[in-house]
Amino acid sequence: MEAPLTSLYQQLILEHYRNPRNKNGLMDHTVEAVVHNPVCGDEVKVQMRIIAGQIEDIRFDGQGCSISQASTSMMTALVKGAASDEAIGLADRFTQMMHGNEEAASDPAMGDLRALQGVSKFPVRIKCALLGFDALRTALETEPQH
Amino acid sequence: MLSPSPSVDWAALRDQFPALHQDVGGKPLVYLDSAATSQKPRSVIAALSKYYEQDNANVHRGIHELSRRATVAYEEARAKLANFIGAAEPEELVWTRGTTEAINLVAGSWGLANVKEGDEILLSAMEHHSNIVPWQILANRTGARLRYIEMDDQGRLVLDDLSDLLTERTRIVAVSHISNALGTINPVRDIVDRAKAAGARVLVDGAQAVPHRRVDVQELGCDFYTFSGHKMCGPTGTGALWARRELLESMPPYHGGGEMIRVVGREASTWAEIPHKFEAGTPNIAGAITLGVAADFLDEVGFDAIAEHERNVLAYALERLGELDGIQIYGPTDPNERSGVISFNMGDAHPHDISTILDSEGIAIRAGHHCAQLVMHHFGVSATARASFYLYNSTDDVDRLVDGLVSVQAIFGSA
Numbered sequence: 001m002e003a004p005l006t007s008l009y010q011q012l013i014l015e016h017y018r019n020p021r022n023k024n025g026l027m028d029h030t031v032e033a034v035v036h037n038p039v040c041g042d043e044v045k046v047q048m049r050i051i052a053g054q055i056e057d058i059r060f061d062g063q064g065c066s067i068s069q070a071s072t073s074m075m076t077a078l079v080k081g082a083a084s085d086e087a088i089g090l091a092d093r094f095t096q097m098m099h100g101n102e103e104a105a106s107d108p109a110m111g112d113l114r115a116l117q118g119v120s121k122f123p124v125r126i127k128c129a130l131l132g133f134d135a136l137r138t139a140l141e142t143e144p145q146h
Numbered sequence: 147m148l149s150p151s152p153s154v155d156w157a158a159l160r161d162q163f164p165a166l167h168q169d170v171g172g173k174p175l176v177y178l179d180s181a182a183t184s185q186k187p188r189s190v191i192a193a194l195s196k197y198y199e200q201d202n203a204n205v206h207r208g209i210h211e212l213s214r215r216a217t218v219a220y221e222e223a224r225a226k227l228a229n230f231i232g233a234a235e236p237e238e239l240v241w242t243r244g245t246t247e248a249i250n251l252v253a254g255s256w257g258l259a260n261v262k263e264g265d266e267i268l269l270s271a272m273e274h275h276s277n278i279v280p281w282q283i284l285a286n287r288t289g290a291r292l293r294y295i296e297m298d299d300q301g302r303l304v305l306d307d308l309s310d311l312l313t314e315r316t317r318i319v320a321v322s323h324i325s326n327a328l329g330t331i332n333p334v335r336d337i338v339d340r341a342k343a344a345g346a347r348v349l350v351d352g353a354q355a356v357p358h359r360r361v362d363v364q365e366l367g368c369d370f371y372t373f374s375g376h377k378m379c380g381p382t383g384t385g386a387l388w389a390r391r392e393l394l395e396s397m398p399p400y401h402g403g404g405e406m407i408r409v410v411g412r413e414a415s416t417w418a419e420i421p422h423k424f425e426a427g428t429p430n431i432a433g434a435i436t437l438g439v440a441a442d443f444l445d446e447v448g449f450d451a452i453a454e455h456e457r458n459v460l461a462y463a464l465e466r467l468g469e470l471d472g473i474q475i476y477g478p479t480d481p482n483e484r485s486g487v488i489s490f491n492m493g494d495a496h497p498h499d500i501s502t503i504l505d506s507e508g509i510a511i512r513a514g515h516h517c518a519q520l521v522m523h524h525f526g527v528s529a530t531a532r533a534s535f536y537l538y539n540s541t542d543d544v545d546r547l548v549d550g551l552v553s554v555q556a557i558f559g560s561a
Contacts, residue, residue, distance in 0.1 A: 004506070005502075005503060005506045005557075008502070009499070009503075009557045009558075014557075014558070017494075018494070039514065040498055040513070040514045040515070040529060041514060041515045041519065041522070041528045041529055042498075042528070042529075043528070063528045064496065064498075064528070065496035065497075065498035065499050066495075066496055066499050066558075067498075067499070122502060124502075125498070125502060128498065
């Protein structure tokens with residue numbers, strides 16, 4: 001098997017794909033967003049309960065490839081309990097990693113998301129990895145300003 | 147292994163396609179995406195260069211030598227393609243950018259002139275988006291209603307209740323000849339007969355048919371036939387609409403501009419004869435001429451041989467893929483009811499993951515909804531992986547595909 005492929009399909013990614021965190025059972029939320037990748041039909045819906053700028057809870061639902069589902073699962077696990085602006089910071093950092101930023105890829109704050117570094121070698125799949133973050137950003141933009 | 151058709155040297159034929167002879171990711175390319183677009187033989191590529199190197203000029207109205215040459219070649223190509231699909235005369239073939247534009251032309255011209263509020267447009271749940279969306283736009287503009295012929299669990303049209311779907315309000319039936327997402331070959335002649343009996347027009351989307359089998363529009367009996375050049379070894383941006391002379395003459399223009407007029411006044415203009423009435427602006431001259439060369443290429447190989455070869459490769463592929471654990475193949479189980487398209491899913495590996503892993507093995511397939519989201523809904527999936535075959539594919543390509551899918555299972559497990 002080719003090395004880039006091994007790095008793309010790490011066990012941690014497949015584990016999140018098969019056992020997604022914070023998936024389904026959407027909840028009492030303050031904001032939500034649905035995003036689609038029109039190229040492939042992948043869909044991710046994110047709901048959050050945000051109180052005083054803190055993401056108290058987050059759930060997602062959707063369907064798609066291992067990369068889109070795993071990255072969204074990893075993202076929800078990291079932003080749960082974080083402040084909204086920290087979540088945006090994580091989204092920015094992850095986007096940098098997708099564009100090949102090595103420093104971002106070694107940032108411990110990225111948690112499980114670091115397993116997705118290999119996606120940056122597959123340009124046509126970067127959109128898949130960013131889908132959940134697109135939903136996160138869109139939902140945060142709809143957040144009522146306090 | 148199956149024996150190849152005796153009359154054609156398929157390996158030598160494959161050698162005529164330069165793009166097939168390259169490595170992708172260090173592995174020899176296996177191209178299984180011809181339902182999206184076909185590769186082009188050397189003769190077609192050479193004709194494109196030759197046109198631009200020697201004859202390039204705008205067609206019609208030119209008095210100079212290059213314009214004369216370009217016009218002759220352009221109209222000869224029209225006659226060739228008209229003959230290719232059994233049209234009675236060259237003027238019945240309108241050049242378009244492809245099937246999509248041809249369907250939009252019919253919906254925008256014939257449709258707006260003939261479809262009224264309360265009328266019905268009958269489609270099928272198997273259609274490519276290009277044979278759905280133009281009719282939705284027409285329905286929205288006119289107040290007409292869309293109805294659908296459904297599919298069975300093998301992705302075949304359910305025609306038992308076609309008589310109920312065809313009402314006195316049905317103005318047109320628009321169906322594909324062969325499904326791009328499933329490969330299902332539809333009984334077009336039967337549908338045409340019943341639609342005609344009900345007084346409806348019939349448009350056939352032939353994008354997946356013309357590249358693979360002899361199409362005769364007279365035998366089919368339809369009113370409109372549409373197809374694309376780039377799926378039949380021709381260049382992108384080419385295609386055609388066929389309709390009988392009387393019908394085309396009765397239709398208003400679609401686009402306005404140069405080339406399609408007779409006389410232009412300040413307030414009004416008069417139209418050129420068909421087919422020029424529908425060909426506003428400088429057409430894809432190089433494309434049309436080159437598509438004629440592609441038609442020659444296919445004629446030289448012969449559709450009997452092409453169909454037999456593709457049937458052999460398809461039957462072998464269905465057999466070998468069927469051996470894989472966890473594979474779900476969509477579409478008719480009888481190889482005689484389908485063309486060289488295999489849509490499938492395997493275990494919990496998403497089609498995009500399958501496609502990425504196959505790509506790393508040099509194997510090009512397509513993953514997604516194949517512009518046929520109604521088909522995906524029918525089977526309760528959001529996407530499928532699709533391998534599609536053409537005259538340059540072989541059973542060796544199928545073996546490589548199967549090996550690649552075994553690699554997918556090594557990563558994802560065999561479910």
